[in-house]
Amino acid sequence: MFTKLLYLSLGGAAGTMSRYWLSGVAQRLAGGSFPLGTFAVNALGCLLFGAVWGFFENRMLPGSEVRLLVLTGFMGAFTTFSTYMFETAELVKYGQMLTALLNVVGQSIVGLVLVLTGIALGRLL
Numbered sequence: 141m142f143t144k145l146l147y148l149s150l151g152g153a154a155g156t157m158s159r160y161w162l163s164g165v166a167q168r169l170a171g172g173s174f175p176l177g178t179f180a181v182n183a184l185g186c187l188l189f190g191a192v193w194g195f196f197e198n199r200m201l202p203g204s205e206v207r208l209l210v211l212t213g214f215m216g217a218f219t220t221f222s223t224y225m226f227e228t229a230e231l232v233k234y235g236q237m238l239t240a241l242l243n244v245v246g247q248s249i250v251g252l253v254l255v256l257t258g259i260a261l262g263r264l265l
Contacts, residue, residue: 147205151213159218185219189226 162184163177170176192210215222224247231240 143205144208147209148213151209151215152217155214155217158214181219182221185215185222186225188218189215189222190229193226
């Protein structure tokens, strides 16, 4: 169990630092109010998650620690948006188009409503 936590921690720390750096650089380069830093991290995260998954999918791995370190630790800290999109892509892959659409629309709307609700609650405290 300690080894799993170590892998998660190391991957998570690297993902967090990478997200912070990349989003900051992208936002400074773009300027303006559009959150390009977050957009860049989410887009790159999706590409990286897909590439890593595709690489691991048909290969023997040295152990589940590699997936834990890279996909759960690094990618989870870098952006959970990539996991959200991967899960949606899997639904599309298996022909569950309506479920995929509901996932995208549902999570976006629920997420936005809950963030706004959370802000309002936080202001009341």
